[in-house]
Amino acid sequence: MAILVLADHSGATVSQPTRSAIAAAQKIGGDVHVLVLDGEAAPSHAELPGVAKVLTATGEGFAHGLAEPVAALLVSLAPAYSHLLAPGSAAGKNVMPRVAALLDVQIISDIAGVVDGDTFQRFIYAGNALATIRSADATKVATVRAASFDPVPATGGSASTEAAPGITDPALSQFLHAEIVKSERPELAAARVVVSGGRAMGSADSFKILEGVADRLGAAIGASRAAVDAGYAPNDMQVGQTGKIVAPELYMAFGISGAIQHLAGMKDSKVIVAINKDEEAPIFQVADYGLVGDVFKIIPELEAELDKK
Amino acid sequence: MRHSPGVAAPPQQDTAQAMKLLVPVKRVVDYNVKVRVKADGTGVETANVKMSMNPFDEIAVEEAVRLKEKGAATEIIAVSIGPAAAAEQIRTALAMGADRGILVEVEGAVEPLAVAKLLKAIIMKEEPGLIILGKQAIDDDMNATGQMLAALMGWGQGTFASKVELAADSVTVTREVDGGLETVKLTLPAIVTADLRLNEPRYASLPNIMKARKKPIENLKPADLGVDASPRLTTLKVEEPPKRQAGRKVGSVAELVDKLRNEAKVI
């Protein structure tokens, strides 16, 4: 049977976590279909290699990705599929457990490995343990930990596109408004370089000095929970167990102690750099390159050094 | 909003009469414990390890208590599903301001679907107007129970909440989503799951801890609720994740940039 992947809602383009979810679907094996909630997104998703069909759904509730109508739609499509997957983004995590319960199956959150169609790996206890689990449910419903699957390329395929059959919106919720910050920077989950700041940054204003480093490296900006809680950075920048999981080529942690909950979100990065004035800070235990010192002294030096050559 | 924040509102008959709140609280390994994988690969070491209420559930309890203090709700019921010792976590919720507890005693891990089914059975009896759960349990990291419960009840869901405004027949929830915040309005009854920024939970005062000892806790078994709590997932193996080797310290910014350029070749 085929596998259905619910795509992230990201305007006309395909998100990198969606491409990772498709990679996970291909590991399971079988025809891969993609459901997009925005007609505008159909052409870009039809170009994904290895995707046989793109289904589109349009309507008010779908446009905002509300969990209740989106779950109802997935449930109506479910009989044709062995697996229903979505990226482990805020949207996927909102919808997929609801779908699973409606189908009377146990959701498998954030799969980090595919053993076979019934057997998956996932992290538990903030990444301190890796469990291999087997599902006895007829339909498997799962979200995919993007950092664990190399995304499929953005182009190369040519899927057919068709409209998903209509459903009745259960009308349990209503979208009022959103405050979405549009940034010129790369997406945190997809960036090749991430520059993150912690409590040490001291204020929202001084947190901004990380932008100079990020600009020079084409990096996304991340933050620890302490920095977000203190209002230095917006909530969607939080990296960690309960924030975003990132696995860039280069992760630079400025004034972050390295609590286990933070490490859970970044320890798959290829190269980790830690800058901290405390040479005993736990972050140094996972850092490839550590530099002991004051971030406010080091950041201007770093900018100057990056400007050379 | 029925009441302006910070102003102690007079008890309001209409909503208050209808508004019972239910808060599920899970007993988990304390977030400060460095958990160890058991040598035989069957799970993690939980014997003689400090246990606490799941941190997100403390936030959920706090939110419920604040709603009650504002006069928007009359009664708070804390529910835990787990071993007999989970009564400790219910007591903590009672000391924070919940009124009574329900313990559904189950040995071994209970998956979110089974938890949701047990909670549904309790909801059918208690008829609360709003359920506030944590967004995620820090042991299984599933982030699922609230959404699953909303599905089983056929109710709307406001997950990852950073703000909750309760009115007579609806609740407005500001949610932490990718890229920022989103606000949805749900018809009551409804399900909310608490994110980190919803509030800062209070510490229970000693008098309140004493008072909590006298508050009632009802003991149930899954069979009393007519629910089959057996798991759908089998754990085949639990292992240590690959370890990262600590690298080395560099002496200067120039050395760092040189290493990144010429050794790691990442910039």
Ligand SMILES: Cc1cc2nc3c(=O)[nH]c(=O)nc-3n(C[C@H](O)[C@H](O)[C@H](O)COP(=O)(O)OP(=O)(O)OC[C@H]3O[C@@H](n4cnc5c(N)ncnc54)[C@H](O)[C@@H]3O)c2cc1C
């Ligand atoms: C349920 C739960 C979920 C959580 N989820 C997350 C999560 O998803 N992500 C997350 O990050 N955390 C999470 N946490 C919080 C986590 O436990 C830590 O509290 C948090 O990561 C600490 O942030 P920090 O490193 O910025 O702050 P601190 O731990 O306060 O560290 C600040 C560091 O900066 C250094 N420093 C200070 N001044 C300077 C300076 N001028 N120059 C250089 N270095 C300096 C200090 O030496 C210290 O090491 C969670 C906690 C709980 C309970």
Ligand SMILES: Nc1ncnc2c1ncn2[C@@H]1O[C@H](COP(=O)(O)O)[C@@H](O)[C@H]1O
């Ligand atoms: N055994 C349990 N007892 C009580 N509440 C639970 C239990 N398991 C999960 N929950 C609730 O569901 C939330 C999400 O848990 P999870 O879906 O396991 O990540 C928790 O924060 C609790 O509010």
